[in-house]
Amino acid sequence: MERFFFISFFLHLFVIINVTFGFPLSTNSRWIVDDGNEGQRVKLTCINWPSHLETAVAEGLSKQPIDSISEKIVSMGFNCVRLTWPLYLATNESFSNIMTVRQSLLTFGLFEAVSGFQVHNPSILDLPLIKAFQEVVTCLEKHRVMVILDNHISQPGWCCNDNDGNGFFGDKHFNPDLWIKGLEKMASMFAISSNVVGMSLRNELRGPKQNIKDWYKYMSKGAEAVHAMNPNVLVIVSGLSYDTDLSFLRDKPFEVSFKRKLVFERHWYGFWGSWEGDTLSKICGRETENMMKMSGFLLEKGIPLFVSEFGVNQRGNNGNDNMFLSCFMALAADLDLDWALWVLAGSYYIRDTTIDSDESYGVLDWSWSSIRNITTLQKITTIQSPFQGPGLMETHQSKKIMFHPSSGICIVRDSLFQLKLGSCDESETWRLSSHQVLSVTKEEEESFCLKADEKDESVLLSKSDCSKWKLFSESKLQLSSITKNGGDSVCLDVDSESNKIVTRRCKCLEGNTSCDPTSQWFKLVTSTKSRLTKPKPFLEISPYSNTSLQKSLSV
Numbered sequence: 274m275e276r277f278f279f280i281s282f283f284l285h286l287f288v289i290i291n292v293t294f295g296f297p298l299s300t301n302s303r304w305i306v307d308d309g310n311e312g313q314r315v316k317l318t319c320i321n322w323p324s325h326l327e328t329a330v331a332e333g334l335s336k337q338p339i340d341s342i343s344e345k346i347v348s349m350g351f352n353c354v355r356l357t358w359p360l361y362l363a364t365n366e367s368f369s370n371i372m373t374v375r376q377s378l379l380t381f382g383l384f385e386a387v388s389g390f391q392v393h394n395p396s397i398l399d400l401p402l403i404k405a406f407q408e409v410v411t412c413l414e415k416h417r418v419m420v421i422l423d424n425h426i427s428q429p430g431w432c433c434n435d436n437d438g439n440g441f442f443g444d445k446h447f448n449p450d451l452w453i454k455g456l457e458k459m460a461s462m463f464a465i466s467s468n469v470v471g472m473s474l475r476n477e478l479r480g481p482k483q484n485i486k487d488w489y490k491y492m493s494k495g496a497e498a499v500h501a502m503n504p505n506v507l508v509i510v511s512g513l514s515y516d517t518d519l520s521f522l523r524d525k526p527f528e529v530s531f532k533r534k535l536v537f538e539r540h541w542y543g544f545w546g547s548w549e550g551d552t553l554s555k556i557c558g559r560e561t562e563n564m565m566k567m568s569g570f571l572l573e574k575g576i577p578l579f580v581s582e583f584g585v586n587q588r589g590n591n592g593n594d595n596m597f598l599s600c601f602m603a604l605a606a607d608l609d610l611d612w613a614l615w616v617l618a619g620s621y622y623i624r625d626t627t628i629d630s631d632e633s634y635g636v637l638d639w640s641w642s643s644i645r646n647i648t649t650l651q652k653i654t655t656i657q658s659p660f661q662g663p664g665l666m667e668t669h670q671s672k673k674i675m676f677h678p679s680s681g682i683c684i685v686r687d688s689l690f691q692l693k694l695g696s697c698d699e700s701e702t703w704r705l706s707s708h709q710v711l712s713v714t715k716e717e718e719e720s721f722c723l724k725a726d727e728k729d730e731s732v733l734l735s736k737s738d739c740s741k742w743k744l745f746s747e748s749k750l751q752l753s754s755i756t757k758n759g760g761d762s763v764c765l766d767v768d769s770e771s772n773k774i775v776t777r778r779c780k781c782l783e784g785n786t787s788c789d790p791t792s793q794w795f796k797l798v799t800s801t802k803s804r805l806t807k808p809k810p811f812l813e814i815s816p817y818s819n820t821s822l823q824k825s826l827s828v
């Protein structure tokens with residue numbers, strides 16, 4: 274299993290690295306698309322890179338050269354960075370333009386960080402804070418990584434809680450007029466950066482002051498202000514209650530003067546919901562329904578939604594997070610979401626009062642030199658490329674692939690009559706008919722149906738001896754049948770040794786809340802990619818070509 278993952282992971286990266294984008298981006302129904310004539314889909318698969326903590330310096334630069342961090346981002350398959358910034362970086366001149374990185378670090382007694390900077394990024398150490406921030410954007414541009422600038426907080430520092438004074442318009446540190454000024458400043462400053470494709474207005478609105486009326490009032494002002502300064506960028510608008518709630522948009526649309534540049538965002542973490550006290554299937558079913566009700570419904574209305582934060586403890590020992598991830602993956606693949614993983618940082622210069630604080634959610638390790646947990650990262654590899662959307666229609670009709678959310682890969686043909694887990698790029702066309710026949714078709718060939726032959730044995734492909742299959746459990750992610758030999762009630766499962774698809778006793782039916790059914794979770798996902806074709810580069814235009822640069826300057 275390990276070896277297979279490893280190989281497929283790097284094959285996949287090879288594909289991603291060759292992708293180039295046509296900027297600026299805009300929207301077409303629920304999709305984000307490039308600026309080509311056809312407007313081909315660009316799927317945002319971002320990583321969050323914090324630059325909003327106490328020092329207001331992009332994290333990690335005392336550990337590794339900025340260039341090598343950017344390289345790592347690309348090699349891990351991300352095409353974009355959500356780069357966070359504190360408002361004061363844009364509104365307080367004596368902070369942003371005068372204070373240098375060195376001074377900011379020394380304010381907190383971070384002598385080791387200064388020494389690290391001297392080794393890894395000496396040219397940035399004595400730049401004013403805002404110039405250092407620009408250096409990060411420029412370096413990412415050099416590596417063709419898109420950037421979304423996210424106003425994360427006002428005062429530099431770890432975010433967020435209800436009463437930190439940064440939560441909602443009118444809070445102690447959240448003056449709406451100052452906020453608009455800051456957005457304008459950043460929007461105009463980065464209008465010449467061709468890789469800055471989006472600006473997210475404000476992270477996680479929250480707290481006792483939050484209300485819908487002020488949300489409409491100030492978010493539309495903020496959106497117009499950004500668009501006026503830089504009409505090229507996507508304007509990204511977050512919801513209430515820590516960016517989990519956009520449900521009020523059902524009743525009243527968000528009106529702005531411009532078109533095809535508006536995207537909504539939401540956050541989703543396992544530690545927010547309760548993943549205990551009920552069966553996992555029930556919880557996943559409930560959380561998914563809640564996500565759809567609070568924000569996912571926008572996609573169904575043809576409005577783009579970007580899951581700009583989700584993440585898990587990369588050590589893989591947090592049961593809650595692992596369950597969340599399997600549930601998230603099923604929905605993320607099904608909806609083919611645009612997303613940003615939390616977080617790149619393996620450690621922070623200082624977080625709250627802890628110096629050199631380790632980040633267990635970081636995809637990089639403490640020293641920012643290698644991947645913290647390659648198994649966890651591999652799970653999201655499949656959702657780093659798009660399944661569908663404008664310009665990605667390669668097959669005559671959309672097809673379904675069979676996705677296994679807890680491993681992040683798909684069911685593929687093993688031999689003529691058997692199945693195993695493998696790369697989703699090699700997936701055949703699946704169908705669950707109204708007569709409960711589950712079938713697999715290779716292009717242009719006749720189809721085979723799935724036969725549950727015997728319990729604890731491989732599931733077989735057959736031309737006519739078909740079993741009946743039912744999606745069941747509250748998550749609708751388990752597929753059950755009755756074996757032909759013995760009449761046992763079974764579910765599709767994966768043998769963890771051989772990776773083969775087998776039938777086993779259906780897990781967790783007795784309501785045991787500490788039972789983990791995820792090896793038996795499968796999701797039929799729509800894909801229009803044809804089998805074995807690699808995703809095509811989105812556009813052959815380099816973001817540095819004179820034409821695209823002129824375009825971004827002249828509008």
Ligand SMILES: *[C@@H]1O[C@H](CO)[C@@H](O)[C@H](O)[C@H]1NC(C)=O
Binds near residue numbers: 361365366367368372
């Ligand atoms: C601006 O930044 C300076 C330097 O960090 C700080 O002393 C001052 O209090 C800040 N002003 C405001 C209004 O936050």
Ligand SMILES: *[C@@H]1O[C@H](CO)[C@@H](O)[C@H](O)[C@H]1NC(C)=O
Binds near residue numbers: 589645646648
């Ligand atoms: C990585 O995560 C997996 C679970 O996804 C866990 O089993 C493994 O122990 C983790 N490895 C490391 C090195 O933390």
Ligand SMILES: *[C@@H]1O[C@H](CO)[C@@H](O)[C@H](O)[C@H]1NC(C)=O
Binds near residue numbers: 785786787788789
């Ligand atoms: C519940 O499931 C766990 C893990 O599979 C198992 O160890 C435990 O014995 C089960 N409890 C009951 C009451 O079946």
Ligand SMILES: *[C@@H]1O[C@H](CO)[C@@H](O)[C@H](O)[C@H]1NC(C)=O
Binds near residue numbers: 817818819
């Ligand atoms: C841009 O145009 C200038 C002058 O026309 C030319 O010298 C330069 O090589 C061009 N750059 C690129 C990246 O095409």
